[in-house]
Structures are given as structure tokens and as C-alpha cells.
Amino acid sequence: MRVSVDQDKCVASGQCVMAATEVFDQRDEDGMVVLLNDNPPAEQADDVRQAAAVCPALAITIEE
Template sequence: MKVIIDEDKCVAAGQCVAAAPDVFDQRDEDGIVVLLNDNPPEDAAERVRQAAAVCPALAIRVEE
């Protein structure tokens, strides 16, 4: 699994952090997503897919 984010699309909603805090974080200054691990372990895969699904800006792409 490869995770790709588009910071330009991010609206700082924080849904990704709520879904997978071990993979996503937010910048303090503006809340834009920070990718902590672009190749998360298999046990995080479902949470990462959920984070991508709930992102209101569709800023997260998952390549299997």
C-alpha cells in the first residue's frame, strides 16, 4: 500500500487523523495534513482506506 496526499486539496478537516493517527497528522500552523508513513503496515491498511474515504476534499489517494 502506498499513500499519497495532495496538500493543495487539503481543507484541514482532520478526519484522516481521527481515522489513522499513526499515519496522518496535521501541521500546527494551518492544520494541513502531514503524512507520517507513506507505506503503512498491513494492520493500518483498513484505517488508511477509511481515512481516504472520509476526507471531504479527496486529498488522500491509496494505491494498493
């Protein structure tokens, strides 16, 4: 799995962080998404898919 984020689309809702805390974080100054791991282990795959599904801006892309 390869994960990428489009910071231009991000609306800083934090849904991704709540769904997959080990893969996503937010910048302190503006809340924009920070990708911590673009190739997460298999045991985090479901959380990452959930994060992409709940992102209101559709800023997360997953390549399986």
C-alpha cells in the first residue's frame, strides 16, 4: 500500500488522524495533514482505508 495526500485539498478536519494516528498527523500552526508513513504496514491498512473514506476533502490517495 502506498499513501499520498494532497495538501492543496486538505481542509484540516483531522478525520484522518482520528482514523489512523500512526500514519497521519496535523501541523500545529494550521491543522493541515502530515503524512507520517507513506508505506504503512499491513496491520494499519484498514485504518488507512477508513481515513481515506472519511476525509471530507478526498485529499488521501491509496495505491494498493
